[in-house]
Amino acid sequence: MSFAEFVHMGGHGLYVWLAYGSTIAVVVALWLSTRASGQRVRKELKMGLKRQSKV
Amino acid sequence: MSTPPLLSANKLRCERDMRVLFKDLSFSVGAGECVELLGPNGSGKSTLLRALAGLYPDVEGEVSVAASMYVGHRNGLNVLLTPRENLQWYAGITGVGVTGIDAVLQRVGLYGFEDSACQRLSQGQQRRAGLAVLLLVDRPLWLLDEPLNALDTQGQALINDLLNEHCAANGAVFCATHQPLGEIATRSIVLGGG
Amino acid sequence: MTIKELWHRLGSPRWFYQMMGPWGTGLGVAAALLLITGTLWGLIIAPPDYQQGNSFRIIYVHVPTALVCQSAYIMMGVAGFLFLVWRMKLADMVVKVTVPFGMVMTALGLFTGSVWGAPTWGTWWEWDARTTSMLVLLFLYFGLYALRQAIPRAESAGRACALLALVGVINIPIIKYSVDWWLTLHQPATFTLTEAPSMPAEMWLPLLVNVIGVYCLMGAVVISSLRTEILRRECNTSWVREELMGEPA
């Protein structure tokens, strides 16, 4: 099964790749945003605590 | 004070919008006492009162409150109805009889205004009608939030009489106020700047 | 660890924060592995459907998201009940944290469903019973999200959303039944998406792998967002200070 046929998906390529692409994009984005918000909140809290300890 | 206190609070703590309003606050109000709660604006007076009345649940610490009657900044009156109709509603939902309504309205100085819609009464008169509920629904503990504002001198005299009578009849009053109540307050608690 | 002890432990966010750390990463890794194998398996190895050809492969992404967004709402309903009745702070955080995840998954499920409908039914949007009840579920998620934003105080917002989640979860079966009954009665029962004809093993195995993978993903996302939320809410406690300061990461 050559790569071109694989992409063509027997005529339904557009739909299959649209669905899979969007799912992969959303799942990866979800994972990244969860990690990012975790780190951002931890950084903010650490800064807050540092400021408190200085006062 | 042989009878158990009508209101006892132990180590109350309240944090609101990341600011500690009060902490380790303990006090008790026995029968016959009239305690005034003083403190600048935003020091948590209203929040404490509403918590004691059971309207605000986010206060930590143990509280034991006898059957209480809370009157807040708002009068608790439907302005479309007349004072009499409002009191009839109060009597209905609490199950007390409607017979005492006329006497109560006269006691707070609303003789002749019983059947005019509250929206046509003056601010002071509406405040008196709001206080009339205290006399109609007879409960031992009164939780009052700024009862004196929007009241003229006779109104303030009326408040003093009502408080004295209530304390004399073994009731208790816990009242948040700007101007100190003066001599009728047996004790006062001041909420700090927070 | 008896149930009673677990229940007591769950009451303290600190225990959850420390205990669930490894669970969060573990589920995350499991989700990644399962989803990658399931997707590749469904894309390459699984045979095409005799009727729909390759567009049938969309089932491997559509069905898992459709299932997980409904289970997420039911989880919120249960958490809402726990918060309202037993005042478990953790349950409030679960409701708050699951709404964005559920909303994203429902939107994704709707999108993949309509993409699948295009070659199968010839239209991008078909008022089929399943797509409609998923659309209603999306509105229920919007309702929860909007209510959370509309109430300034965190504690009141928590209680209000817990109550709405509970009311919503009671209504989901009724909505589902009435939509299924009305829309399938309304137009002849076309090829139903989820109850596909009895599929041969090599067709539904990747589907099962993906479904488990998506549930692991939900576990991972919810747990890690929960741990962040716990830090945010307990920020002025000593254990959080020690947790943040001690851990230089």
Added chain:
Amino acid sequence: MRSAIAGQVISQVVREWRTIARAPIDVANPLMFFFLGISLFAIGTGGEREGLAEIGPAVIWVLVLLANLLSLDTLFKRDHADGTLEQLLLLAQPVFVPVLGKVIVHWCFTGVMMTLLTPLSALVMNLTLDQTWILMLTLILGTPSLSLIGAIGAALTVGLRSGGVLLALVVLPLYLPVLIFGVSAAYLAGDGLAVTAQLYWLGAIAVLALTLAPFAVTQALAISVEQT
């Protein structure tokens, strides 16, 4: 105990009735909106009679839903503003009884009113007599659950600034089953088919709402009151 509860309900109903009598506009608005909507649809389809009969039941039911939604504000907004809602929560034992009284009065002035006016709206929509009769039956069975479920949404959003749109977003998805069974019954009646299943479902939803909703409303009111 029984007389106390009866006393509560009567005093609440009397109070609501007086409030509405003093400010009838709160109740009249949704009804005006209902007929305005119907005439908009009629004009929109160019008054062409077959088209109207085709969409008639669906239009009437959707407008009943929206009119009910508009009228939900009158349930708690006034009491929340003037402090009587707090007093109700503090003084009434049990609280859900007067709350139920309020919802019943609200239903009388929205659901029942629109049901009684159905012959008029059915006339405008050129529906058959059979359809009108079934439409009224479904409305009288369906509108109680609209008011009850709507009361939960109203109680949740009573103190909020963005109350209106939020109320619609929260409540309309929950109205869907009632709409579906109501509209489908009217259409089936139009074809002369049996509609007992739909009526049973509408009745079941109404009973479920009647038993569960008052407690949810009371809990929601407690949440709204704590925010002021």
